[in-house]
Amino acid sequence: MNRRKFISIGLGVFVAAIIPSSLSAVNFRDTKPKAWSLMNPLKGKKVDASSLNGINSAMKELYGTSTVIEGKVKLKAPDIAENGALVPITISSDLNAKTVALFQNANPEATVAVFNVPANGIVYYSLRIKMGQTGTVTAVVESGGKLYSATRVVKVTKGGCGG
Amino acid sequence: MATKKTRIKAKAKNGIVTVMALAKHPMYSGAEAKKLKVKQNFITYLKAEVSGKIVYEVTSSQFFSKNPYLKFKYKGNKGDEIVISWVDLLGNKNTSKSKAK
Numbered sequence: 001m002n003r004r005k006f007i008s009i010g011l012g013v014f015v016a017a018i019i020p021s022s023l024s025a026v027n028f029r030d031t032k033p034k035a036w037s038l039m040n041p042l043k044g045k046k047v048d049a050s051s052l053n054g055i056n057s058a059m060k061e062l063y064g065t066s067t068v069i070e071g072k073v074k075l076k077a078p079d080i081a082e083n084g085a086l087v088p089i090t091i092s093s094d095l096n097a098k099t100v101a102l103f104q105n106a107n108p109e110a111t112v113a114v115f116n117v118p119a120n121g122i123v124y125y126s127l128r129i130k131m132g133q134t135g136t137v138t139a140v141v142e143s144g145g146k147l148y149s150a151t152r153v154v155k156v157t158k159g160g161c162g163g
Numbered sequence: 164m165a166t167k168k169t170r171i172k173a174k175a176k177n178g179i180v181t182v183m184a185l186a187k188h189p190m191y192s193g194a195e196a197k198k199l200k201v202k203q204n205f206i207t208y209l210k211a212e213v214s215g216k217i218v219y220e221v222t223s224s225q226f227f228s229k230n231p232y233l234k235f236k237y238k239g240n241k242g243d244e245i246v247i248s249w250v251d252l253l254g255n256k257n258t259s260k261s262k263a264k
Contacts, residue, residue: 085228107192115219118237
């Protein structure tokens with residue numbers, strides 16, 4: 001019995017030692033696999049870009065709520081994108097953020113990216129995304145258990161998703 | 164695939180390092196893959212580390228543009244060695260490094 005107890009204690013210590021390092025690395029595809037397959041609603045054969053339901057349900061899956069506070073987040077996106085295959089997006093914020101997520105409703109799936117902000121990290125993320133058509137881009141910053149967001153409508157003149 | 168490198172440029176200024184990275188990857192989304200008759204494949208996870216500490220971490224999707232260009236900032240100094248590694252849907256991996264100037 002004693003030996004068994006000793007082993008289980010050892011195992012517990014081992015697991016405890018592993019947890020901190022795994023906390024810093026988060027692949028949201030493993031922790032929230034469902035959030036990546038949530039579809040934007042369709043209108044006929046095309047994605048309905050006037051509906052925000054896809055974005056809201058993806059947000060709910062990721063954060064448990066779709067209630068957001070507008071503001072405190074800067075989302076830089078072009079008003080008109082000539083080429084939907086290259087839409088430059090910049091998300092920045094002074095908030096002490098835990099995660100940052102980017103959604104849109106121009107493509108079949110709503111979730112584009114989820115950033116895990118390291119401790120003391122700076123929220124300044126620039127990337128280029130594809131948009132199949134004109135649609136809404138929403139950036140959400142999770143900070144202190146609350147969600148802050150910014151939204152932009154990007155007009156796409158040429159679709160970028162094989163369309 | 165192994166020869167394709169991520170191009171990294173990093174500049175330090177006032178304790179903040181700005182990193183620009185260009186990962187070489189076709190990023191085939193479902194519709195594009197169907198059209199080109201290739202397998203859907205895109206980078207699913209990318210991270211940047213400086214001396215073992217993660218400074219940037221993103222779970223990505225097929226809606227990143229081809230050859231994803233990423234720009235970010237972190238608190239660091241000149242001479243930091245930035246290691247960027249990614250993994251894609253088919254399990255391919257790549258690791259590239261560069262020093263902050």
